[in-house]
Amino acid sequence: MSAYPDSTLILDFYHAMEHLGKLAQGGIGSPVKRASWLEDQRKSLLASRLGDVLACLEALPVAPADRLKVRSYLEANRKRMDYKAYRDRGLCIGSGAIESANQAVVQVRLKRSGQRWSRVGAQRVLNLRTCWMSERWSLVEAQLRSGKSGMPTGVS
DSSP states (O other), X not given: OTTOTTOOOOOOHHHHHHHHHHHHHXXXXXXXXXXXXXXXXXXXXXXXXXXXXXXXXXXXXXXXXXXXXXXXXXXXXXXXXXXXXXXXTTOOOSSXXXXXXXXXIIIHHHSOTTOOOXXXXXXXXXXXXXXXXXXXXXXXXXXXXXXOOXXXXXXX
């Protein structure tokens, strides 16, 4: 966190829902009732009403250890679950875009058969690939024309 003091840490919304879904599966036998319960929890989380979700957990007929595990997970991540505020700021609350970018930018390039990378070399290739894939190649061209070494400002 200290490297990015102005960053906003967000718990992936879909991971939070996945934890609730697994718990509901063990406590609510009817698929219709389970879907309704999960929809209520989804709405509460999106409205940043984690307290309501935690209260609903207490009424769920599941093993106490299972309930405690999910409750502890949610409480430990409380500061990263202000989904209403994040959405109001236009931030993504799911990690799908990041995971997809990791696949497209990093893994496709660096995990080819037989390739070996130093940390510095891998970072340089990824910087270039990020510029290319984000349609910011003009930054690289401008840097080359200027005769300066290193990556363009704001790209790392």
